Every structure is written in C-alpha cells, then in structure tokens.
Amino acid sequence: MTMSFGPRQLVLALDHAVSYARDDFLAGPSNAAALGLVERWPDWPNRVMALVGPEGSGKSHLAAMWAEISGARVLAANLLSEETLPTALATGALVLEDLEPEGLDERALFHLINMAREEGAYVLITVRTPPSAFKVAIRDLGSRLRALPAVTLSAPDDTLLRLVMVKLAADRQIALDQGVVNYVANRIERSFAAARAAVLRLDEESMRMHRPVTRALAAELFREDAGA
Structure with a gap:
C-alpha cells in the first residue's frame, strides 16, 4: 500500500479529534x-x-x-x-x-x-x-x-492496553497492524499514559523519517527500551 505523509505533516501540531461517545x-x-x-x-x-x-x-x-x-x-x-x-x-x-x-x-x-x-x-x-x-x-x-x-480506574490489562493503542493510532489516522501493537506493548509500561506516549512517538517519527509505521520502525524506536 502506498502511504502519503505530506497532508498529515500539515496538521502535526494540531490536536487530534477524540470521541467521547x-x-x-x-x-x-x-x-x-x-x-x-x-x-x-x-x-x-x-x-x-x-x-x-x-x-x-x-x-x-x-x-x-x-x-x-x-x-x-x-x-x-x-x-x-x-x-x-x-x-x-x-x-x-x-x-x-x-x-x-x-x-x-x-x-x-x-x-x-x-x-x-x-x-x-x-x-x-x-x-x-x-x-x-x-x-x-x-x-x-x-x-x-x-x-x-x-x-x-486501575492499570489496563494486556488486552485493553493493545486496544487502547489501536484506538489512539486510529485517532491519528494510523492503522497499526498486530505485529506493531504486540511488539510495542511488550516493551512499554502497562499504563494508558505509556500507550499514548508510544503512539505519539511512532506518529512523529514516521512523519519525520517519511516512513510508514511498521514493525521495523517500532523495533528501531523501542529496542533500547527493552534493554536489547
């Protein structure tokens, strides 16, 4: 699939719409x-x-x-x-x-x-x-x-943490595949704040580097976080 980063770069500094429905x-x-x-x-x-x-x-x-x-x-x-x-x-x-x-x-x-x-x-x-x-x-x-x-409200379990990551990414018009979600979820603190920070990091780096959000990009960004 061909991905275009130009239009999203124009709104990088803007808040992303969040639905409270x-x-x-x-x-x-x-x-x-x-x-x-x-x-x-x-x-x-x-x-x-x-x-x-x-x-x-x-x-x-x-x-x-x-x-x-x-x-x-x-x-x-x-x-x-x-x-x-x-x-x-x-x-x-x-x-x-x-x-x-x-x-x-x-x-x-x-x-x-x-x-x-x-x-x-x-x-x-x-x-x-x-x-x-x-x-x-x-x-x-x-x-x-x-x-x-x-x-x-306590810390999310593993299933909810992954769902939250997918939802946060969708709010930013990013489709995360399961491989990316699993890789990152296993390398961050099990908290909503950590999930939000991880998705933001993926989004910003993908646009800065003009690369899609893939497991390879996730590995580059979060490998050190796991002590690898």
Missing part, C-alpha cells in the same frame, strides 16, 4: 467498576462521587458519557470558586474535572458538597489521587473528602 469507550477489567457507576446513575450510593485514576485512564471519557446521560454541566476544578458556585448545580448535575489539592478553593468545594446534598443534585469529581488523602485546612472539608465514595 459511549461506542468509543474501551471497556475492560480496569475500568469496569467506573463504567458501572456511570451506567447505573442515578442509582448511586452518594450524591457526590469521585472517579480516581492516572492521566489517560479514561476519567474524562466516562465523565463526558455521564454528562450526556445526566445533563450535567462540566467545570474545571481550578475554576471552582465562590463566584462560580451559584450556577454550578444549575442543571442538578455537575462534572468537576481534574480536582487537585494545589490551588484548591477549599471553601467553595466544601459548599459545593453541602449544596449537592441539600438540593438533591449530583456531582462527579475526576481526580488523579484519592480525595481522602488531600491535606486541607478546613477540617469539615477533610472529613467530607475522607467519606467521599470513590471508584478507582
């Missing part, structure tokens, strides 16, 4: 509990829930799916403040995306959790580390975070 979510043992939480809404154990997992583990995809189902607004956690609080629960549901302890408006988060309970609203928080471990100055907020139910 349910049909594009890759399910596996590592995210089964989180997917179950989203799909059984509003039958939740608590009005406020947390999705915990590393970067690239699928938290944003799941949150987007839940927002579509629930009509939730989506608010970046670093924008939560006492000024944005009055409209945060306007639809009765909110995704609070990428909560981190650094720069956290503790008072606003404390009031948000209380408001959700008082108003019968739902909040889904995405976060990389368990909120129960956050060091906060407001004691009552600390107790609420420790009591907050959380569902954790």
Whole structure:
C-alpha cells in the first residue's frame, strides 16, 4: 500500500479529534467498576462521587458519557470558586474535572458538597489521587473528602492496553497492524499514559523519517527500551 505523509505533516501540531461517545469507550477489567457507576446513575450510593485514576485512564471519557446521560454541566476544578458556585448545580448535575489539592478553593468545594446534598443534585469529581488523602485546612472539608465514595480506574490489562493503542493510532489516522501493537506493548509500561506516549512517538517519527509505521520502525524506536 502506498502511504502519503505530506497532508498529515500539515496538521502535526494540531490536536487530534477524540470521541467521547459511549461506542468509543474501551471497556475492560480496569475500568469496569467506573463504567458501572456511570451506567447505573442515578442509582448511586452518594450524591457526590469521585472517579480516581492516572492521566489517560479514561476519567474524562466516562465523565463526558455521564454528562450526556445526566445533563450535567462540566467545570474545571481550578475554576471552582465562590463566584462560580451559584450556577454550578444549575442543571442538578455537575462534572468537576481534574480536582487537585494545589490551588484548591477549599471553601467553595466544601459548599459545593453541602449544596449537592441539600438540593438533591449530583456531582462527579475526576481526580488523579484519592480525595481522602488531600491535606486541607478546613477540617469539615477533610472529613467530607475522607467519606467521599470513590471508584478507582486501575492499570489496563494486556488486552485493553493493545486496544487502547489501536484506538489512539486510529485517532491519528494510523492503522497499526498486530505485529506493531504486540511488539510495542511488550516493551512499554502497562499504563494508558505509556500507550499514548508510544503512539505519539511512532506518529512523529514516521512523519519525520517519511516512513510508514511498521514493525521495523517500532523495533528501531523501542529496542533500547527493552534493554536489547
């Protein structure tokens, strides 16, 4: 098959389209509990829930799916403040995306959790580390975070890791054959972030070298990673 690299070089610096549709979510043992939480809404154990997992583990995809189902607004956690609080629960549901302890408006988060309970609203928080471990100055907020139910997304199994690589490559208009996928998957950390980095590396090097993404190219790029 003849491959042309010219057109793709023109969009190298641009973001690649990512679909957050349910049909594009890759399910596996590592995210089964989180997917179950989203799909059984509003039958939740608590009005406020947390999705915990590393970067690239699928938290944003799941949150987007839940927002579509629930009509939730989506608010970046670093924008939560006492000024944005009055409209945060306007639809009765909110995704609070990428909560981190650094720069956290503790008072606003404390009031948000209380408001959700008082108003019968739902909040889904995405976060990389368990909120129960956050060091906060407001004691009552600390107790609420420790009591907050959380569902954790774990590292992908081998099958899901390979599927993720194929999906990430397809987002970049690359068709990875099974030989490339298996070779790379056996030489990277078993994590979503590592899969993303590997596909990006293959894409960038194939365009830089004007070569298709083949097992030979993968071997050149990842042989040293395996200690060969």
